[in-house]
Amino acid sequence: MRKHNRVVILLFFYLLVWGVSLQAQETEGEEAKKKYSATTSFSAIVSSGNAKEFTFSLESTHKYAFDKSQLDLYAGTIISESDGERTSNLYNGYIKYNRNISLKSYLLGLVSYERNTLAGFSSRYSLSLGVGHYIVKTEKRELQIEGGFGGVIEYIMPKEESQISPVNGSAHSGKNEFLLSRLFVRGAMAISESATLSQEGQFLFNMKEAEDVRIYANTALTVTMVKHIALQMGLKIKFDNQPVPGYVKTDIITLSTIVISF
Structure with missing residues (x-):
């Protein structure tokens, strides 16, 4: 196991011990807790599709609530290894x-970054x-819906980096820039006092390529x-109707x- 992977695992166990220690704290600063919340998760993943190996996943989400607005920060990584x-x-x-405009409605701005070698994107x-x-x-x-418009710049991995030969007939070629429309839907329901299903x-719709x-x-x-500690079983599906040449549509x-x- 590489040195940086050991660092990731040590960081996880540090966060685990920190989370357990929070249970002993009193509820002082209840006002501050309402304004800030965070979750950190560590996963063992078995994947199919473009990723067919055992991997580690580490994710962290931080939310800051203000009087009429909220700021969310998220970072995550999936690392795969085979024979070291x-x-x-x-x-x-x-x-x-x-930015809240009513009790249940809000305006939003979203900036995101992804490097996904599993799907052929360098960035x-x-x-x-x-x-x-x-x-x-x-x-x-909870039932939440979002809609909006924006833009994407994406860079396709070169052949020598991906080590997968291109397939003819795809619209992807080195660098793509396009306008997009975005629809997001989220639902969550408590099914017992301790369990939640979400x-x-x-x-994402490319407004240049239907x-x-x-x-x-x-x-x-x-x-x-x-x-402060929960167990989670999850299923993620990523689908690209026009994948990068040499890759499958669904992960x-x-x-x-x-x-x-906390």
Whole structure:
């Protein structure tokens, strides 16, 4: 196992111990807790499609709530190795800003980055603006929808880096720039006092190529074990109707995750 992987694992266990220690703290600063929340998760992943190896996943989400707005920060990585050799990397992150315009509606801005060698992208940058609305928002149920428009710049991995020969007939060629429309839907429901089922889907439509549709879906069952620690079983599906030459359209990733929240 490489040195940087040991660092990742040590960091995870540090966060785990930190999360457990939070249980002993009193509820002082309840006001501050409402304004800041965070989750960090570590996953063991078995994947099919473009990724067919055992991998590690580390994700962290931080949310800052203000009087009439909210700032979300996210960073995640998936690292795959085979016989001690690095075979694939996935790095992604985003910054999202919501500005409330009513009790359940908000304006939003979203900036994201992705490096996904599993799908042939050396880097992808996107910016979108839009509006969101909570159709349902209670303690036990949420139904949220967002829509908007933006732009994407993405760089395709060169042949010598991907080590996969191109397939003729694809619209992808080195660098793509296009306008997009974005639709996001998320639902969550408490099925017991300690378990929550959530489903979310993001749909990206290339406004220059009608057939270029990307779908990202995530289903998760989260069971709280103690105050700050939960176990999560999840399924991620990534679909690209016009994949980079040499790659398949669909990635399916199953996750078994420890989630630390504070």
